[in-house]
Amino acid sequence: MELDGWRFVGPAAGLALICLGLGWRSGSKLLISGGVVLALLALFCAYFFRDPERTVPEGKGWVVSPADGKILSVANDPDGRIRIAIFLSVFDVHINRAPISGTVKSVEYRPGKFFKAFDPRASKENEQAVIVIDSEYGPVEFSLIAGILARRVICRVHSGEELIIGQRVGLIRFGSRAEVVLPAGTSILVKSGDKVKGAATALARFTSGM
Numbered sequence: 307m308e309l310d311g312w313r314f315v316g317p318a319a320g321l322a323l324i325c326l327g328l329g330w331r332s333g334s335k336l337l338i339s340g341g342v343v344l345a346l347l348a349l350f351c352a353y354f355f356r357d358p359e360r361t362v363p364e365g366k367g368w369v370v371s372p373a374d375g376k377i378l379s380v381a382n383d384p385d386g387r388i389r390i391a392i393f394l395s396v397f398d399v400h401i402n403r404a405p406i407s408g409t410v411k412s413v414e415y416r417p418g419k420f421f422k423a424f425d426p427r428a429s430k431e432n433e434q435a436v437i438v439i440d441s442e443y444g445p446v447e448f449s450l451i452a453g454i455l456a457r458r459v460i461c462r463v464h465s466g467e468e469l470i471i472g473q474r475v476g477l478i479r480f481g482s483r484a485e486v487v488l489p490a491g492t493s494i495l496v497k498s499g500d501k502v503k504g505a506a507t508a509l510a511r512f513t514s515g516m
Contacts, residue, residue, distance in 0.1 A: 315355070318348035355477075357401050360505035362472040367512040369492070370471060371502040372405045372448050373484040374398040378424060379498055386490040390509055392502060393424045394482045402476050403505040404469040405448050405486050408441035412465055423453030423483035432483070435461040435476070439469060443512040444489050450476060451483040472505035486510075 322344035329337030362370055375394040383389050394400060418433040434451040450459045461476040463469065478484075488494075492510045496502065502509070 314351040315348050318344050318351060322348055354396065354400065356399060357474075358399060360403070360472060360503065362505050363508050367443065368471065368508045369405050369446065369486065369488060369510040369512070370403070370505050371484075371507045371509050372402050372450075372475075372486060373400070373482075373502075373504045375484070375502060377496050377498050377500045377502060378483075379426075380494055380496065382490075383487065388488045388490065388492055388494060388510075389429075390486045390488070390494070390496065391429060392484045392486075394478070394484065399504060400477045400479065400482065401474055401504060402450050402478065402484060404439065404463075404471055404473045404475050405509065406439055406441045406443075406446050406469075407471045408439040408446070408469060410463050410465050410467045410469060411438040411440045411445065413437050413461060413463060415459075415461070418452075420452060423451065428453065428483055429485060433459060435459045437461065437463060437475070447487040449485045449487075450478050451485065452478060453482045 322341045325337045325341030325344060329341055371392065373392050373394055375392040375398050378391040378393045380388065380390050414436045416434050416436060419431045421428040421432055428451055432451050434449050436447065436449045438445055438447045450461060452459050458479050463475045486509060488510055492512060494510045496509050
């Protein structure tokens with residue numbers, strides 16, 4: 307489980323044990339019911355913050371998904387770059403990963419609104435962390451974007467840091483959105499509606515000539 311998850315699992319589990327213990331001793335149905343609810347909440351939080359191991363595709367040039375979820379769109383930005391948007395529901399793994407190896411050129415936190423993560427306005431207007439990686443194929447930008455339930459983006463990388471494809475970089479709490487922006491001409495391997503897994507699913511591949 308991701309370390310940040312203990313902030314939620316620990317208190318909920320502790321209160322659940324207290325309520326169940328007191329309820330059992332006193333015969334209070336209210337305390338027992340409260341303990342059951344808290345125990346279920348602790349289990350959900352443990353499930354939400356799960357952190358499975360992943361295997362990245364073999365070979366060079368891959369751009370992997372930074373998150374688990376569903377592809378919302380694959381579209382061209384006004385400058386010709388290709389933007390891939392991914393929606394993460396509360397049931398998806400929320401650990402975010404580096405889509406490609408390289409050096410972190412910049413990390414920018416942008417405060418903003420909290421539109422629903424599948425709302426197109428969330429891409430530009432929601433709170434987010436925008437990370438740019440200098441890869442051997444050129445700059446790759448990806449964003450961790452908060453949603454209506456996700457009120458905090460946790461980014462654990464810094465400018466100048468070396469990242470390896472699939473490396474954990476942070477998380478977004480409770481439903482969110484992630485985006486990857488790639489240079490024009492990149493070979494895209496996914497389409498709207500596809501399900502993807504962080505680090506394991508290839509979104510695109512650079513050709514050797516790029």
